[in-house]
Amino acid sequence: xxxxxxxxxxxxxxxxxxxxxxxxxxxxxxxxxxxxxxxxxxxxxxxxxxxxxxxxxxxxxxxxxxxxxxxxxxxxxxxxxxxxxxxxxxxxxxxxxxxxxxxxxxxxxxxxxxxxxxxxxxxxxxxxxxxxxxxxxxxxxxxxxxxxxxxxxxxxxxxxxxxxxxxxxxxxxxxxxxxxxxxxxxxxxxxxxxxxxxxxxxxxxxxxxxxxxxxxxx
Ligand SMILES: *Cc1c(COP(=O)(O)O)cnc(C)c1O
Numbered sequence: 001x002x003x004x005x006x007x008x009x010x011x012x013x014x015x016x017x018x019x020x021x022x023x024x025x026x027x028x029x030x031x032x033x034x035x036x037x038x039x040x041x042x043x044x045x046x047x048x049x050x051x052x053x054x055x056x057x058x059x060x061x062x063x064x065x066x067x068x069x070x071x072x073x074x075x076x077x078x079x080x081x082x083x084x085x086x087x088x089x090x091x092x093x094x095x096x097x098x099x100x101x102x103x104x105x106x107x108x109x110x111x112x113x114x115x116x117x118x119x120x121x122x123x124x125x126x127x128x129x130x131x132x133x134x135x136x137x138x139x140x141x142x143x144x145x146x147x148x149x150x151x152x153x154x155x156x157x158x159x160x161x162x163x164x165x166x167x168x169x170x171x172x173x174x175x176x177x178x179x180x181x182x183x184x185x186x187x188x189x190x191x192x193x194x195x196x197x198x199x200x201x202x203x204x205x206x207x208x209x210x211x212x213x214x215x216x217x218x
Contacts (some may be wrong), residue, residue, distance in 0.1 A: 001042050004213050005030075008196075012207070015200040026200055029076050029189070031210030034217045037062045043213075044070050052097075052208050054079025056088050063092060077119075078160070078189075078208055080134050083107040090115055097122040097160040097189050097206075100134045102147060109152040120157045122189055123148070125179065127172040128164035135161065138175060145183055158187025158205065169195045170202065177203040 008028060016023045029052040032040050040051070040062065049072055053059040056077065067073050076095040086107035089096055096119045099105060112118045123145060126135030136144045141159070148154040159180045163172035173190050180188050180203075191199025193212035200207065211217060 001039070001214065002046050004215075005043060005046065005048060008209060008212060011197055012200060015197040019201045021200070025205060027074075027206045029078070029206050029208045030213050031078065031192075031208050032062075032214065033058065033079075033210065035214050037066060039214060040066060044073075050074045050076070052076040052078040052210075056081065056085045056092070059092060060088065067092075076189075076206075076208075086111045087115070090117055090119060093119050095120040095122065095157075098124045098134065099148070099154075099156070100124040100126075100136060102144075105148045105152045105154060109154055112154070118155070120187075121148075121154055122158040122160040122187060123156060125159050125161045125176060127161045127175050128167065130164055133162065133164075138179065141179055142183060145185075156185060158185050158189060159183075160189035160206075162192075163190075170198050173199050173202040173204065 012026055013023045016026055027050050029050050031052040033054045063075055074094045076097055077089055077093040078097050081089050081098055083103050090111040099121050124135040125141055126133050126137055129137055145156055148156055159176050161172055161176045163169040176190055187205045188203055189206040190204045191207040193209050196207035196209055
């Protein structure tokens, strides 16, 4: 496990070098969904601190205890968030990558105000415009960003995408990077186990890697 972490960090460093970027500008989000605390511990013990989960409920079964033990953990929510779980999400996560609709912006704004805790927020973009997939359509992102910031007072840090499984990811990464540039958003979450190096070449600041770190999910 820890070998896979070393290998992926090496690959990230190499991709950064090829891209003329600094390795410190790319964060490896270790996607620990379906894996228990006992599998996460080895990563924490070698100093890894950035993790991703896709379900609020599952995250609550492991992360409050792990965060108590390692207070500098940075936990990302990378899966869909129901508005009625906004309070729990704001309380536990440090980054919410899946802001994808106005009702959620309203719920998050309310909880951030109430709890005085402000996770970083990324807008999820449905770059492939897939009907079954969450995310704002590319043509609507500028308007949605304005709504989030001006109407609801949210600070938005970046964009996130999950390209269609049956397409080459690079065009989607390039589109997301172009949009983030135009919108002046500094963070870009894109790239998973199969394509994180390509994502880094195209500007990813966060790569979300699960199976290549933890092994295939059962
Ligand atoms: C599970 C998941 C990942 C990690 O996928 P791997 O292919 O296992 O690296 C990345 N992003 C999201 C949104 C996920 O749900």
